[in-house]
Each structure stands twice: as C-alpha cells, then as structure tokens.
Amino acid sequence: MISAILVMALGAIVLGAALGYAAVKFRVEGDPLVEKIDAILPQTQCGQCGFPGCKPYAEAIAKGEAEINQCPPGGEEGIRKLADLLGREVKELSAEHGIEKPKAVAFIDEQICIGCTLCIQACPVDAIIGAAKQMHTIVADQCTGCELCLPPCPVNCISMEPLPESVETWKWKYPVFAIKPATKEVA
Amino acid sequence: MSMLHRLFNFHGGVKPAYNKEASTQQPIAVSPAPTFLVIPLHQSIGGTPRPLVQAGDKVLKGQRIGEADGNVSSAVHASTSGTVTAVEMRLMPHTSGLPALCVVIEPDGRDEWITRTPFDYRNATPTQTRDYLRDAGVVGLGGAVFPSHLKLNPGKSGKLDTLVINGAECEPFITCDDVLMRERAEATVKGIAIMREMLAAGRVLVGIEDNKPEAIAAMEKAVAGEKDMAVIVVPTRYPAGGAKQLIRVLTGIEVPHGKRSTDYGVQCFNVGTAYAIYEAIALGQPLVSRIVTVAGNVEKARNYEVLFGTPMADLIALCDAKPDTDRLIMGGPMMGVRMPADSVPVVKATNCVLVGSPILFPPPPPEMPCIRCGECAKACPADLQPFELYWFSRAKIFGKAQEYNLFDCIECGCCAYVCPSHIPLVDYYRFAKSEIWAREKEKEAADEARVRYEFRLFREEREKEEKAARLAAKTAAGREKAAAALASVDQPTTTPEEDAKKALIAAALERAKAQKADAAPQNTEQLTSEQQAEIAAIEARRAEIREMAKPHLPPDN
Amino acid sequence: MTSYLFVILGAVLVNNVVFVRILGLCPFMGVSKKLETAIGMGAATTFVLTMACGASYVIDSWLLIPNQLEYLRTLSFIVTIAAIVQLTELVIQKTSPVLHQVLGIYLPLITTNCAVLGVPLLNVGLRHNLVESLLFGFGSAAGFTLALVLFAGIRERLEGADIPMHFRGTAIAMITAGIMSLAFMGFAGLDKYK
Numbered sequence: 023m024i025s026a027i028l029v030m031a032l033g034a035i036v037l038g039a040a041l042g043y044a045a046v047k048f049r050v051e052g053d054p055l056v057e058k059i060d061a062i063l064p065q066t067q068c069g070q071c072g073f074p075g076c077k078p079y080a081e082a083i084a085k086g087e088a089e090i091n092q093c094p095p096g097g098e099e100g101i102r103k104l105a106d107l108l109g110r111e112v113k114e115l116s117a118e119h120g121i122e123k124p125k126a127v128a129f130i131d132e133q134i135c136i137g138c139t140l141c142i143q144a145c146p147v148d149a150i151i152g153a154a155k156q157m158h159t160i161v162a163d164q165c166t167g168c169e170l171c172l173p174p175c176p177v178n179c180i181s182m183e184p185l186p187e188s189v190e191t192w193k194w195k196y197p198v199f200a201i202k203p204a205t206k207e208v209a
Numbered sequence: 210m211s212m213l214h215r216l217f218n219f220h221g222g223v224k225p226a227y228n229k230e231a232s233t234q235q236p237i238a239v240s241p242a243p244t245f246l247v248i249p250l251h252q253s254i255g256g257t258p259r260p261l262v263q264a265g266d267k268v269l270k271g272q273r274i275g276e277a278d279g280n281v282s283s284a285v286h287a288s289t290s291g292t293v294t295a296v297e298m299r300l301m302p303h304t305s306g307l308p309a310l311c312v313v314i315e316p317d318g319r320d321e322w323i324t325r326t327p328f329d330y331r332n333a334t335p336t337q338t339r340d341y342l343r344d345a346g347v348v349g350l351g352g353a354v355f356p357s358h359l360k361l362n363p364g365k366s367g368k369l370d371t372l373v374i375n376g377a378e379c380e381p382f383i384t385c386d387d388v389l390m391r392e393r394a395e396a397t398v399k400g401i402a403i404m405r406e407m408l409a410a411g412r413v414l415v416g417i418e419d420n421k422p423e424a425i426a427a428m429e430k431a432v433a434g435e436k437d438m439a440v441i442v443v444p445t446r447y448p449a450g451g452a453k454q455l456i457r458v459l460t461g462i463e464v465p466h467g468k469r470s471t472d473y474g475v476q477c478f479n480v481g482t483a484y485a486i487y488e489a490i491a492l493g494q495p496l497v498s499r500i501v502t503v504a505g506n507v508e509k510a511r512n513y514e515v516l517f518g519t520p521m522a523d524l525i526a527l528c529d530a531k532p533d534t535d536r537l538i539m540g541g542p543m544m545g546v547r548m549p550a551d552s553v554p555v556v557k558a559t560n561c562v563l564v565g566s567p568i569l570f571p572p573p574p575p576e577m578p579c580i581r582c583g584e585c586a587k588a589c590p591a592d593l594q595p596f597e598l599y600w601f602s603r604a605k606i607f608g609k610a611q612e613y614n615l616f617d618c619i620e621c622g623c624c625a626y627v628c629p630s631h632i633p634l635v636d637y638y639r640f641a642k643s644e645i646w647a648r649e650k651e652k653e654a655a656d657e658a659r660v661r662y663e664f665r666l667f668r669e670e671r672e673k674e675e676k677a678a679r680l681a682a683k684t685a686a687g688r689e690k691a692a693a694a695l696a697s698v699d700q701p702t703t704t705p706e707e708d709a710k711k712a713l714i715a716a717a718l719e720r721a722k723a724q725k726a727d728a729a730p731q732n733t734e735q736l737t738s739e740q741q742a743e744i745a746a747i748e749a750r751r752a753e754i755r756e757m758a759k760p761h762l763p764p765d766n
Numbered sequence: 767m768t769s770y771l772f773v774i775l776g777a778v779l780v781n782n783v784v785f786v787r788i789l790g791l792c793p794f795m796g797v798s799k800k801l802e803t804a805i806g807m808g809a810a811t812t813f814v815l816t817m818a819c820g821a822s823y824v825i826d827s828w829l830l831i832p833n834q835l836e837y838l839r840t841l842s843f844i845v846t847i848a849a850i851v852q853l854t855e856l857v858i859q860k861t862s863p864v865l866h867q868v869l870g871i872y873l874p875l876i877t878t879n880c881a882v883l884g885v886p887l888l889n890v891g892l893r894h895n896l897v898e899s900l901l902f903g904f905g906s907a908a909g910f911t912l913a914l915v916l917f918a919g920i921r922e923r924l925e926g927a928d929i930p931m932h933f934r935g936t937a938i939a940m941i942t943a944g945i946m947s948l949a950f951m952g953f954a955g956l957d958k959y960k
Binding site for chain 2: 060063064065066067075076099146147148149164166187188189190191192193194195196197
C-alpha cells in the first residue's frame with residue numbers, strides 16, 4: 023500500500039517537474055494564427071460579423087469565440103478557406119449576419135451631396151474624397167463595398183452600384199450543357 | 210541550303226487534318242475599307258490604351274488613336290484616314306459578348322497615310338527602339354498579342370544564343386503565316402535581321418512545318434544571304450507552333466515550369482511579328498493591318514490583308530459564306546473562340562476567321578464520365594496530367610489544380626481532341642484559370658484594403674495624440690501665464706495650487722470679458738438720425754413679435 | 767536482428783493498429799480530411815506512442831513489477847501518457863501554431879486515444895524488452911500514420927468525386943475505411959513465411 027502511494031507520488035513529481043519546465047521553455051507569445059485568418063478575410067471592415075473590423079473577427083475566430091460563417095462579403099469561398107485552415111466543418115453563411123451579395127461599390131449622387139463629411143469619417147479605407155461643404159466622391163477602385171457610408175448620410179445620396187462585368191473581369195463559365203427540350207411529336 | 214540540323218521531339222501532340230489547301234490557292238488579296246471601322250482600344254496583353262481622339266476628329270491612316278497605358282501595353286492606330294464618329298462601347302471579338310471602348314471611324318476613301326519616316330534603330334538606344342515599337346503598336350501576331358517591345362530585350366546578359374522564328378503554323382485551316390512567307394519572305398527576313406540585332410542573338414532558326422513546301426522554298430531563298438540564319442523544316446504535328454514546343458523541337462531546350470525561355474538564351478517570335486517589325490522600323494508604318502485567313506464553310510477561302518476594325522461580316526462577305534453558316538470562330542478549330550456576332554471587328558489577334566456550320570463542326574457528343582484512360586496525358590504537349598486537372602477543376606478544388614500546374618496548360622486542345630469520353634477539358638481549364646485569376650485579384654484588393662485600413666487607424670491615433678498634445682501645451686501655457694501674474698501680486702496666504710486655480714479662473718473671466726466686449730455692437734455711436742430711426746423701428750417690431758409669441762411660450766418658472 | 771524487423775513489420779502491416787486491431791478510430795475518422803493534418807497528427811502520435819511505450823516499459827519493469835504493483839498499470843500508464851501528450855502539445859503550439867489549431871481537440875485527445883493506451887498494454891503483455899518496446903511503439907504508430915495518410919489521400923480525392931447524395935461525407939469515408947481494412951487483412955498471410 024505504502025509502496026503504491028510512493029510510486030504514484032514519485033511519478034507525479036517527476037512528470038509535474040517535466041511539464042512545468044516545458045511550460046516555461048515553450049511559452050507562446052502572441053498568436054500567429056490571427057494573421058493567417060486575417061489574410062483570408064476580405065478586409066471590407068464592414069462589421070457585419072458583429073466585430074469592429076476584420077482583425078478583431080480574426081482574433082475571435084482564433085480564440086474560438088466566433089464561428090467561421092459570419093462574414094457575408096467573404097461568402098461561401100471565404101468560409102471554405104477558413105474551414106480548410108482551421109480544420110473545421112464548412113457551414114452555411116449565417117443568415118443573421120447578412121447574405122452574400124455581388125460586389126458593389128458606393129456611388130455618391132453629386133447633385134444631392136451637401137458636403138457634410140460624415141461619410142468620409144465612416145469610410146474605413148479612406149476611399150472617399152471631399153471636404154466640408156465640398157462635394158464628395160468615391161474612389162471606386164479602393165471602395166470595398168462595406169456600405170458603412172450609407173447610414174450616416176443625412177440626405178441619402180449614396181447608393182451601392184454593382185460592378186458591371188467587363189471584358190477584363192469576365193470569367194469563363196463552368197462548362198454546363200443546356201439540356202434541349204424534347205421536340206414534340208406532331209401527330 | 211541543306212544544312213543538317215538535329216531535331217528534337219516534344220511530348221504528345223496530335224495530327225488533325227490540315228484543311229489548309231483551300232485558302233492557299235490564291236495570293237493575298239487586300240480587303241477594301243468597310244463603311245465603318247470599329248477599332249477596339251484594348252488589343253494586346255496589358256493595360257488598356259487611353260483614347261487620344263474624340264468624335265468629330267479627322268484622322269490619318271497610321272495616326273495614333275490610343276496611347277499605351279504604361280510599359281506593358283501597346284498603342285493603337287487608325288487603320289485608314291477618315292472621321293472619328295464615336296468613341297464608345299462596342300461589342301468585342303471576345304467570347305464573353307461584352308462591349309469595350311472602341312474608336313469608330315468613317316473612312317474618307319482616300320486612305321491617306323501620316324508622314325512615314327523609317328526609324329533609325331542603329332543610332333537609337335535599345336530603350337528608344339522599344340518605346341518606338343510600343344508606340345507603333347507592334348504585338349505578337351501569332352495569336353497571343355503580347356507587346357513585342359517587351360520581348361525584344363536580351364535581359365541581363367545582353368545577348369541571346371538563339372532567336373527562334375515561328376513559321377510552324379500548326380493549327381488546321383490557318384494559312385496566314387504560310388502565305389506571308391510565300392509572298393513577303395524578303396521583308397520578313399529583314400524584320401528578323403532587325404530583331405536579331407536588337408537581341409544580339411547568335412543564330413536564328415526559322416521553324417516551318419513540312420506541309421508548307423512553298424513557304425520553305427521562299428524563306429530558304431530569302432535567308433540565303435544571311436549569316437547564321439537557317440530555315441529548319443519540322444515535322445507536322447499539332448501543336449508544333451506552340452512557343453515552348455517549337456523551342457524544344459529546334460534547340461532541345463525544355464523550358465521548365467516557372468522559367469522563361471530567355472533564361473536559357475532563347476526567344477521566340479512569330480513570322481508575322483517579324484514582318485510587322487520590318488514595316489514599323491524600315492517603312493515607318495505602325496501596325497494597322499494584318500493577314501487574316503478566311504476559311505471553313507465558305508465558297509472562296511482566301512487570305513486577306515485586313516485593316517484592323519473591319520467588321521468580320523464585311524470580310525466573310527468577300528468569301529461567300531455558305532447558307533448554313535451558323536457561327537464565326539476567331540482562330541482555328543483547336544484553340545479558336547466563338548464570336549458573339551458577325552459585327553465584331555478584326556483585331557491584332559485575329560489570325561483566322563473560321564466560318565462554321567453544323568456539318569463542318571458537328572455538335573460534340575454528350576460528355577461521358579472520365580474513365581482515367583490516360584489518353585489525354587499521352588497527348589499533352591506540356592507534359593501535364595489533364596485528367597487530374599479536370600478532376601480538380603470540375604470539383605472547383607482550385608488549389609489542387611494549381612498544384613498540378615494548371616497554369617502551364619497552353620489550352621491547345623489536344624487532350625479534348627483525343628478524349629474518348631468527349632469531355633470538353635479545355636473549357637474546364639479555362640473556367641478554373643479565370644476563377645483563380647479572379648480570386649487573386651480579390652486577394653490583392655483585400656490586401657490593399659487592409660493596408661489602407663491600418664493606415665487609417667494609425668492616422669486616427671496620431672490625430673488624437675496630436676490633439677491631446679496641443680491641448681496640454683495650451684493648458685500649460687495658460688497656467689504659466691497665470692502663475693506669473695500671481696507672482697507679481699504675491700499673496701503668501703494661499704498654496705501655489707490654489708494660486709494657479711484662482712489665476713486660471715481670473716484668466717477665464719478676463720477672456721470672457723474680452724469676448725463680451727468683442728461681441729457687443731460696436732457701431733452704435735455717431736449714427737445718423739435715419740439710422741437711429743431705423744433701429745428704433747426694428748426694436749419696436751421685435752417687441753411686437755415678443756408680445757405675439759408670449760401665449761405660445763411655456764410659462765416662466 | 768530479424769526479430770526486431772518482425773516486430774516493426776508486424777506492428778506496421780500485419781497487426782495494423784487501425785485496420786486490424788481497430789484501435790484509434792476517433793482521430794482516424796476525425797483528422798483525415800486533409801493530407802497535411804493527417805501527416806501532422808501521424809507525426810504527433812508517433813512521437814507520443816513511441817515515448818509512451820518506452821516510458822511504460824520502464825515504469826512497468828522497474829517500478830511496478832518489483833513492487834508487485836501490476837494492478838496499477840492502467841492508472842500509471844494513463845498518467846504517463848497524459849504528461850507526454852501535454853509536453854507534445856506545448857512543443858507543437860510553439861513550433862507550428864497552425865498544426866496546433868488544425869489538430870485542435872484531437873491533440874489533447876491523443877491522451878484518450880485507445881491506441882495510445884492499448885499499444886503499451888499490449889506491449890507489456892507481449893513481454894518485449896526495452897528496445898523491442900520502443901520498436902513496437904514506433905511500428906504501431908507508423909502503422910497508424912500509414913493508415914491515416916492513405917485514408918486522407920483517398921478522402922482528398924473523394925472530395926472531387928461525384929458521390930451519390932446520400933453517401934457523401936462520413937458515409938463514403940466509412941465504406942472506404944472498411945475496404946481498406948479488408949485490404950490490410952491480406953497482410954495476415956505474411957505470417958506463413960516467418
């Protein structure tokens with residue numbers, strides 16, 4: 023009996039010491055995983071995920087506090103990539119956080135704009151140019167389509183314009199063959 | 210010149226029927242200028258040229274109408290003299306059926322050239338020559354339309370071992386290079402000589418497939434006087450005209466994945482490009498036309514010298530398309546792409562307008578499952594595993610497709626040609642490639658957005674700090690001033706803190722007083738009697754309004 | 767020398783932990799979706815299992831048997847394995863955070879991976895010496911890794927396959943595992959040439 027206790031106690035002391043040493047030796051500073059997750063997110067900084075930007079959402083995912091299906095701009099493809107990275111199941115985009123929309127850019131109707139600068143302050147990527155009492159305009163190339171400029175506008179002069187397909191952005195379609203309707207036999 | 214040259218072999222390939230006889234029976238004809246020329250601005254790989262003209266402008270033949278956008282781009286010129294009627298979106302010769310910016314010119318019938326001055330490339334720096342060629346709109350005319358000036362650069366070593374000139378023209382039906390070599394061999398060789406000088410290339414090998422004896426004879430005659438320049442007859446096998454394949458056949462060099470042929474001292478150009486360079490440099494003519502084969506379902510197949518911007522409909526009208534024509538294909542039957550309409554213009558990439566009919570190109574049999582027979586791998590000239598690429602492209606697992614080197618696929622169509630299950634393999638590869646490109650673009654945009662967002666956060670933080678610093682400085686200055694004022698008064702009964710506070714309050718009161726003084730009406734003295742009367746009237750009106758408003762106001766507490 | 771070879775070969779192929787002994791199925795199904803993670807899991811398990819086999823042999827023959835404490839085997843083995851797993855986890859978290867995240871819950875679960883406890887217990891039962899114990903542990907783990915990697919390779923390809931609706935996901939994985947198990951049963955014939 024005594025020997026049993028002694029043996030187990032000895033084992034506990036040796037293993038405990040080894041683990042204690044390892045915990046000090048292999049301490050991890052920071053979380054490099056966040057960077058990897060952040061690289062997958064679309065960087066619209068739109069906050070639709072419920073976090074104040076892409077980086078905080080990435081941090082939440084890394085900590086396991088957020089699901090991977092809360093990013094509508096990233097869409098199905100983004101969820102798939104996150105699932106791949108993290109070895110989690112691919113899920114449907116969570117409906118409460120929004121739906122996947124075709125990429126659009128904000129457009130300011132310059133006839134209506136009163137130059138209040140509220141949208142400039144809202145834009146997370148500084149893609150709106152303008153000054154107080156001057157007409158504002160969007161730098162379309164830099165607009166991420168986050169829609170954050172829509173709510174602050176007092177005169178509702180901003181609208182989202184879907185990007186039209188051009189010869190440069192056109193993509194070959196998935197090869198699908200149209201099934202021809204059966205020709206009716208005429209009696 | 211029967212020099213013995215050792216030939217090598219490339220893997221795979223197929224031997225489809227040539228179908229080249231019909232269009233080589235007659236010499237090149239000049240296609241007349243149409244009623245309207247529609248010249249797309251984007252005709253080469255790289256940036257879209259910026260338009261230099263607007264509606265109403267008169268242009269001369271060869272006048273620049275589109276300026277190269279950056280160095281990876283190529284200029285565009287008016288193909289004939291006339292009036293610009295519009296710069297607008299028009300249907301492009303592109304499978305998508307989407308419009309792009311085009312310059313529409315109404316020819317005046319005079320076909321009047323700009324002043325053409327030959328370019329003295331021997332007394333120009335290489336950069337000047339390359340810029341000249343960029344502004345002359347010279348691009349690769351084999352079909353890839355890569356700006357030639359970018360390829361005419363020998364690189365760091367300053368010289369090249371071998372310049373390969375591609376006259377193989379391996380795709381069925383297409384004969385534009387064949388007739389060019391037959392009829393304009395001298396000029397083409399002059400162009401080759403210019404390129405050789407620019408590249409400081411040791412030897413020149415002109416590869417021509419053995420099914421073009423007339424072109425071989427003409428080119429051999431033309432190169433006879435040139436040193437280290439030889440016409441090499443290569444066996445006819447599709448795609449011997451692919452750049453990497455021809456380099457392999459002629460030199461034995463296999464350009465590996467991720468490398469360029471120049472890394473191995475070889476550069477490859479099409480014969481049509483050589484001729485265009487001759488015209489641009491020796492004649493001072495920018496690229497405004499090219500030879501186009503019209504073949505397929507037509508009564509009179511032939512090669513035409515066509516002005517860029519000529520609608521394909523005008524071109525096939527010259528050849529009498531048969532009544533059952535149902536499609537136009539730009540390029541050949543293996544790599545060509547179907548045109549959305551016959552109104553699309555001929556562009557620099559148009560080597561052939563193939564007229565199709567359901568009989569000539571019957572609809573493909575239904576696609577059957579892949580049985581992994583490996584025929585496609587045997588046929589692939591790029592040594593890829595097409596069945597694996599298909600497997601992953603079809604399942605949209607693009608990462609894996611890239612691991613199997615999807616981007617080394619030259620889309621030659623050999624795999625689909627031999628597939629016993631009739632799978633349109635190339636369509637799957639094109640789909641996968643464009644999806645991957647789109648994703649890369651999205652990724653780039655996201656990275657840029659991240660940088661901008663992080664800068665914004667940094668800027669906001671910095672502004673906050675600056676504001677705080679300004680405020681602190683102001684407060685400190687105020688305190689100092691107040692303390693100095695107090696020190697002169699000298700009241701020992703209070704602590705220094707209380708002094709400072711008191712001083713602050715005093716200073717604030719002082720400021721408030723000053724402000725009040727500022728705000729007080731200043732022009733109340735020395736008024737004329739009229740002005741005083743006016744003021745009195747205004748005051749009376751105010752009092753009246755106050756009286757009127759009283760019942761509506763809440764009672765005073 | 768040949769006996770050592772037989773210990774390894776027997777553990778890797780003939781008595782494959784997963785396919786023949788049917789041990790360690792939890793990580794086998796759970797971490798076999800991607801080749802990369804399968805290799806990582808295989809490597810981690812190999813390390814843990816080899817160490818566990820050696821350590822448990824030492825504990826068994828130096829501590830438990832001399833003190834007639836064989837009844838403490840399961841308990842003391844589990845404690846040892848848990849400590850080794852903890853150690854491995856710390857090391858992986860430091861050296862490869864992505865692998866750590868990907869292995870996720872399966873890494874601490876190596877502790878309760880029945881293969882990791884089963885193999886040392888089997889090992890004690892087989893009365894191996896220390897070298898044989900280490901080889902047996904390593905061989906079993908290599909067999910586990912082999913099974914995991916082969917299976918992950920197949921599953922990666924299956925992702926692109928046209929599987930009938932109701933067989934997608936775990937169903938087809940189970941069927942595949944069954945067929946692979948049948949194939950591994952074929953190695954039993956190797957015995958005859960001993």
